[in-house]
Amino acid sequence: MFEKHNQTNDERVEESAMYNQVVMDHFKNPRNVGVIEDADGVGEVGNPLCGDMMTIYLKVDEDEKISDIKFQTFGCGSAIAVSSMLTELAKGKKIAEAREITNKDVAEALEGLPKNKLHCSNLGADALHMAIQNYEDKKAGVTREPEERQEKHEHGEGETCYCPYCDVEISETAEFCEACQRDLTEEH
């Protein structure tokens, strides 16, 4: 019991709510901000959990390479840094390679995010994958309704829930926190 409690405290010290220098650099000087008017692919995602929104614009050349990428983001420092890093990771990559970029890759390239902000990185990869899908649909002559193109991000892979009271990791369906015994009837 005591051991478990101490462990929790140590984790909290390590994972401070502050952003690291890489994240702050991408937040203060975001790369690839803007719109591509004649984009080959556009992906939009919104995250109802914290209200962030992101749009990714792609330009793809004849070698199936992402020759240009731009983003627009409504969100916190983390969401902006994630967008910026994502565009850096995707730029110059072949479509097939870019499709492999995961949320984890973005968070790792940023050398970590405060754990309650990890879900912001989901936004980034999702928007990129939507943009790639849009590009491929266009190429194949498939048209989709706008609702179908806009992914409503829900709890996804790689996203973990934390108790809003004591910050301990909990299961998505938990109704109370085992660590602090609080009731968790609301969404977490």
Place this chain on the structure above:
Amino acid sequence: MGFINLDRISFNPLLPEVKQVMIDAINSDLHNPSSQHKAGEQAAEKLADARQQVANLVNAGNAKEIVFTSGGTESVNHAIKGTAMANREKGSHIVTTNIEHNAVLRSIKRLSNQGFKVTSLPVDAAGRVDPAAVEDAITDETILVSVMHSNNETGTIQPIAEIGEVTRRKKVLFHCDAVDSVGVVPVDVEKLNVDLLSFASNPFSGPTGVGGLYIRRGTRIFPLLDGGVQENNKRGGTENLVGIIGMGKAAELAVQHMEERIGQMQALKDYLAEQLPEYIDEYIVNTDPAHSLPNLLNISLKYIEGESVMLMLDEENLAVATKSACATGSLRASHVLLSLGLSHADAQGTLVVSWGSDHTRADIDKFLASLAGVVNTLRSMSPLYQKA
């Protein structure tokens, strides 16, 4: 460039006079006020003086009605849990509002998990509770009504005296969380008809970690901290005398200078509200202009998110607070802003700007100029702004 603290709702630096009495108190090695020898008596006198200074601030008829606590949160927990437990045989229904501070919300949530019934009242678009709704919510089972004096996010002041009239007539205990009001604006427990009033020392530039709870004589309440007979048997534990002495001095100064400070702070508020449209467009003011604190303005900036604004202003040595969901540990939009009817997107762009009587127009000018730049930068990268 100097640091400008426009986040006074989170922290106020100690006044020099307050620092001095606290340093003197430390240097004089004051004994335990409960000890019956001369050294203890000396400490007890200091404690009594501070209690009187604080009683004067809220116009308590008897200084013994003031209990010193570790701050606003303890006061609120004591008032709510202490009266609920002590009056349980009378009933188990509590009336509160949707915009209370977490100290109140979570204390009441805790009680509701223990079987208490709760009615939480909505606020109007201005953020105020209707006293008639309080009256309608009270049943034969109701033992406590808890309504905050001013809201910690919006600064909007509730019609406490009118609600107190209702609770007095209905013979129900009335607790008021006045943490952000006491020492800032006049708060008089007689005029407000309250039975319990929670407050803290830092909002009027006393030390953090010290607060007070006014408990009207004759109120049935259990201690939150069982222990010795300190604080007239209402709170066990040796008093934080150095902090209490600091709070007493800050209370005395607040009584002396309140009118003058309000004038200075209100002038800055008027100036900020008047200058804002010169610097930015498309924002919502969430502070009720007619009934609100003089030292705070809550604004929602459309199409952008508050944590980003706060971090960018921080780069320019300007501290403000934000109520964006992203900036809270729980990642939920502020329950206060949603209660006002704000959309989630608009609530995301919310800043709480707060100041003291020592701030100047030049500070506000600097803030506005920096804010305009930050708003432009963030809107230029916002997908919502492009679409609007």
